[in-house]
Amino acid sequence: MGMAEKLVSVVCPWCSVGCRFYIVSVNGYPKKIEFDYENDIRNHGKLCPKGVAAFQYLRHPDRLKRPLKRVGERGEGKFVEISWEEAIKEIAKKLSEIREKYGPEALAFLGSERCSLEENYVLQKLARALGTNNLEYVCRLCQSTAVVGKGKVLGHPGLTNPFEDILKAKVIVIWGYNPAASNPVFFGQYVEKAIIDNNATLIVVDPRKTETAKYADIHLQPYPGTDLAVALAMLNVIITKELYDKDFVAERAEGLEKLATIVERYTPEWAEEVSGVPAELIRKAAITFATAGTAALLTNEGVNQHTNGTKTVMALTEMMVLCGYFGKEGVMSGAIPGAHNGMGAGLAGVEPDALPGKFPLHAEQHRKRIEEAWGFKIPEKPGITYVEMVDAILEGKIRALYVMGTNPAKSLPNLKKVEKALKNIEFLVVQDIFLTETAKYADIVLPAAAWFEKDATAISFERRIQRSFKAAEAPGEAKPDWEIIVMLAKELGLGKYFNYSSADDILREINRIVPPLAGATPERLKKNLKGCMIHCPDENTETPRLFVKGFLTPNGKA
Numbered sequence: 169m170g171m172a173e174k175l176v177s178v179v180c181p182w183c184s185v186g187c188r189f190y191i192v193s194v195n196g197y198p199k200k201i202e203f204d205y206e207n208d209i210r211n212h213g214k215l216c217p218k219g220v221a222a223f224q225y226l227r228h229p230d231r232l233k234r235p236l237k238r239v240g241e242r243g244e245g246k247f248v249e250i251s252w253e254e255a256i257k258e259i260a261k262k263l264s265e266i267r268e269k270y271g272p273e274a275l276a277f278l279g280s281e282r283c284s285l286e287e288n289y290v291l292q293k294l295a296r297a298l299g300t301n302n303l304e305y306v307c308r309l310c311q312s313t314a315v316v317g318k319g320k321v322l323g324h325p326g327l328t329n330p331f332e333d334i335l336k337a338k339v340i341v342i343w344g345y346n347p348a349a350s351n352p353v354f355f356g357q358y359v360e361k362a363i364i365d366n367n368a369t370l371i372v373v374d375p376r377k378t379e380t381a382k383y384a385d386i387h388l389q390p391y392p393g394t395d396l397a398v399a400l401a402m403l404n405v406i407i408t409k410e411l412y413d414k415d416f417v418a419e420r421a422e423g424l425e426k427l428a429t430i431v432e433r434y435t436p437e438w439a440e441e442v443s444g445v446p447a448e449l450i451r452k453a454a455i456t457f458a459t460a461g462t463a464a465l466l467t468n469e470g471v472n473q474h475t476n477g478t479k480t481v482m483a484l485t486e487m488m489v490l491c492g493y494f495g496k497e498g499v500m501s502g503a504i505p506g507a508h509n510g511m512g513a514g515l516a517g518v519e520p521d522a523l524p525g526k527f528p529l530h531a532e533q534h535r536k537r538i539e540e541a542w543g544f545k546i547p548e549k550p551g552i553t554y555v556e557m558v559d560a561i562l563e564g565k566i567r568a569l570y571v572m573g574t575n576p577a578k579s580l581p582n583l584k585k586v587e588k589a590l591k592n593i594e595f596l597v598v599q600d601i602f603l604t605e606t607a608k609y610a611d612i613v614l615p616a617a618a619w620f621e622k623d624a625t626a627i628s629f630e631r632r633i634q635r636s637f638k639a640a641e642a643p644g645e646a647k648p649d650w651e652i653i654v655m656l657a658k659e660l661g662l663g664k665y666f667n668y669s670s671a672d673d674i675l676r677e678i679n680r681i682v683p684p685l686a687g688a689t690p691e692r693l694k695k696n697l698k699g700c701m702i703h704c705p706d707e708n709t710e711t712p713r714l715f716v717k718g719f720l721t722p723n724g725k726a
C-alpha cells in the first residue's frame with residue numbers, strides 16, 4: 169500500500185443489514201474495497217454483490233457538481249449553474265417570503281432514509297425553527313402498517329434480538345420477505361447457518377417461489393393479500409389445540425379469551441377457501457411453530473403493503489406472544505425495513521407528529537425539554553403526512569417544498585398526481601447527488617455529497633447504530649447534506665441554533681436530546697466499529713434484547 173493510501177471503514181448503504189467494509193482511498197479517490205475480517209462486525213467480512221460494487225457510482229459523470237437554477241419549464245430539466253452563495257440566498261429569500269405571506273405551514277420538508285442520522289436531525293430542526301412540523305420521509309409509507317401493528321401489541325416496532333440469536337432458533341418463519349435476494353449477507357450468515365448448523369426448520373409464506381423459499385421445509389403460498397386469513401387460522405390452531413405458553417401468557421399478556429373468541433371461526437378449512445393454502449399445511453405450520461421452543465418470525469413488505477397489513481402484523485405478533493417467544497435468546501421478531509437508515513431518520517425526528525427520539529409531539533414534558541435545549545419554541549400543531557402533502561400542494565396550501573435526498577416523483581403512489589403537484593408548486597428545492605426525476609422540477613438544485621463522502625451515522629434493522637467514515641472527496645462543489653442545511657439556517661438568521669462544524673457536533677447534540685441514544689457518542693462509535701444496539705442510555709450500555717422484563721405498552725403487557 170502506497171503512502172497516500174488509507175483504509176477507511178464504512179457502512180454499506182445499500183440495505184438495512186449494516187455490513188461494514190473498507191474503502192482503500194488514495195488522496196481522496198476511492199480505489200477499491202477491502203473486506204474487514206478482523207473487527208467483530210455483523211457481516212464477518214462478507215459482502216453481497218451490492219456491497220462489493222458499493223462505491224462505483226461515486227465517479228459517475230452525471231453526479232451533480234455545482235448548484236443549479238431552473239431556466240426551462242418545470243420538469244424539462246433545463247438549468248444553469250450558479251454559485252453556492254447565490255443559491256442559498258435565493259432559497260432563504262423565497263422561503264422567508266412564503267412564510268411571511270402564507271404562514272409557516274405553507275412550508276414542507278422531506279428527509280431521507282438515505283441520509284445520515286445527523287442530516288435528518290438538522291433538517292427537522294430547521295423545519296421546526298421555521299415554525300412547521302410538515303416533515304416526512306418515505307420509509308414511513310412502506311413500514312407504517314408494521315410500526316402501528318407491532319406498536320399496538322408490543323409498544324415498540326423494532327427487531328427484538330441481535331442477529332446471532334437466530335442461530336439458536338429451532339424454527340424460522342419468513343413471511344412476505346425474501347432475504348436471500350434482498351438482504352443476502354443476513355440470510356447467508358444467519359438464516360442459512362441456522363438451517364445448516366442448528367437444523368432449524370424454515371417456514372416461508374410467500375405466493376412466489378422466491379430464492380428464500382427454495383430453502384423452505386414448509387412453503388405456504390397464499391393468494392396475494394390473503395396472508396391475514398392464514399395468520400388467523402394459525403392462531404386458531406395454536407389456541408384450540410392449547411399449544412400456547414400458558415405461564416408466559418398469564419404473566420405477560422391479556423385478552424386471550426377475546427382473541428380466542430375472535431379466531432374461533434377462522435379454521436384452517438376457512439383459510440383454505442380464502443387463501444388457497446391447504447388446511448393441512450396451515451395446521452402443520454402452526455404446530456411446528458408453536459412447539460419449537462425457540463422461533464424467529466420475520467416479515468417485510470409482502471405483509472405490510474396491503475390494506476389489511478396492520479391486522480396481519482398484529483396477528484403474527486400475537487402468535488409470537490402466545491408462544492412466549494419474547495425476551496430470551498434464540499427468538500426474534502421483526503419487520504425488516506429496506507433502506508439502510510430508515511430507523512435513523514425516524515429517531516432523528518423527521519415525522520409530522522413526533523420529536524427526535526420518536527417522542528410524541530403532544531408529550532409536553534419532552535417538547536419542553538427539547539425546546540429548552542434548542543432555545544426556540546417548537547410548533548405544537550402536528551404536520552401533515554406525505555400523501556396529504558401532495559393534496560396540500562395541489563390545493564395551494566403548501567407553497568414551498570424542500571427535498572433532501574429523496575425522489576417522490578419516482579417513489580410515491582399515483583405518480584401523475586405527484587407530477588402535477590411538483591409542476592404547480594410555487595417553490596421547490598432539491599438537494600441530491602444526481603438530477604433525479606424530482607430534481608428536474610426544482611427551482612434550485614443543490615449538489616450533495618454521497619454516503620462515502622462524509623462522516624455519517626446509520627441505524628441498521630438490528631437496531632444497531634454505527635458510524636461510517638469519509639472515504640472519498642465529493643465531486644466539484646458538492647457538500648454533505650448537513651452542511652447545506654447549516655448554510656441555509658445561517659442565511660435565514662437562525663445560525664445561533666445551528667452552531668455545528670462537523671457531524672460529530674450534531675451527534676453530540678443528539679446524545680443530549682435523545683435519551684435512548686445518549687451513549688452512542690462519536691467517541692464510542694469510532695472506537696467500537698461494531699457500534700451498539702439501541703437503547704444505549706450511557707456509554708457502557710446497550711440493549712441487545714427487547715422485552716426481557718415486560719413489553720413497552722402502558723401496562724407492560726401484550
Ligand code: SF4
Pocket residue numbers: 180181182183184185186187211214215216217218219220350351352353354
Ligand atoms: S447485505 Fe446489504 S448491507 Fe450487506 S453488503 Fe449487501 S447490500 Fe450491503
